[in-house]
Amino acid sequence: MTAQNHDPKIVVALDFAEAKQALAFVDRIDPALCRVKVGKELFTAEGPRLVEQLVGKDFGVFLDLKFHDIPNTVAKACEAAAKLGVWMLNVHASGGRAMMEAARNAVDKSTHHPLLIAVTVLTSMDQAALNEIGVSGELQDQVLRLALLTEQSGLDGVVCSAQEAPMLRSKVAQDFCLVTPGIRPATASKDDQSRIVTPADALRQGSSYLVIGRPITQASDPIQALQAIHAEISSL
Numbered sequence: 001m002t003a004q005n006h007d008p009k010i011v012v013a014l015d016f017a018e019a020k021q022a023l024a025f026v027d028r029i030d031p032a033l034c035r036v037k038v039g040k041e042l043f044t045a046e047g048p049r050l051v052e053q054l055v056g057k058d059f060g061v062f063l064d065l066k067f068h069d070i071p072n073t074v075a076k077a078c079e080a081a082a083k084l085g086v087w088m089l090n091v092h093a094s095g096g097r098a099m100m101e102a103a104r105n106a107v108d109k110s111t112h113h114p115l116l117i118a119v120t121v122l123t124s125m126d127q128a129a130l131n132e133i134g135v136s137g138e139l140q141d142q143v144l145r146l147a148l149l150t151e152q153s154g155l156d157g158v159v160c161s162a163q164e165a166p167m168l169r170s171k172v173a174q175d176f177c178l179v180t181p182g183i184r185p186a187t188a189s190k191d192d193q194s195r196i197v198t199p200a201d202a203l204r205q206g207s208s209y210l211v212i213g214r215p216i217t218q219a220s221d222p223i224q225a226l227q228a229i230h231a232e233i234s235s236l
Contacts, residue, residue: 013213169206
């Protein structure tokens with residue numbers, strides 16, 4: 001294992017409908033090369049047991065449930081998630097300071113301390129979509145506003161587009177994580193992400209971790225796909 005792989009930068013999105021598919025896939029990859037992300041569809045279908053199985057296979061798990069509720073409810077949800085042994089979990093920054101501070105306190109009380117990050121603006125949203133829900137300012141201004149609120153609330157980082165990473169990196173602490181979905185190798189389809197960059201570009205622009213789904217999960221050889229991305233970013 002290389003030094004880089006002690007902290008893999010690639011997080012594979014397990015966008016599967018059921019545990020059987022997800023577990024069959026992870027048996028084809030290596031936890032030394034990546035972490036994995038469990039989102040709403042898979043977690044709703046399979047529940048905490050699947051997360052525990054992935055942790056048991058030595059994968060760092062990003063539990064991507066984007067909690068957004070009253071502070072006490074979010075705190076209890078984060079506490080429950082931390083007990084599963086996940087590596088990272090998230091909330092919506094638009095839930096506000098009190099909610100994020102409650103989440104921080106709940107994670108800090110746990111015997112296991114996952115990274116706690118917040119979503120700024122979903123990467124599927126563009127300026128028109130943001131305006132449509134009543135946010136009249138520029139998209140990047142909204143991302144920065146929510147990222148700074150997240151940092152002030154004591155969280156470890158944010159989910160953001162890699163296109164916002166240079167701007168955020170200049171405004172937040174160097175150890176503040178920038179977790180970026182919408183990452184696609186140059187030859188891959190954009191799918192449903194409207195704001196994308198390549199893995200190497202994302203790291204150059206200040207991203208900490210790269211969330212990549214279909215270019216790996218739908219590859220005929222997922223290990224080869226992972227290794228190709230590692231080769232792309234190894235010289236950085």
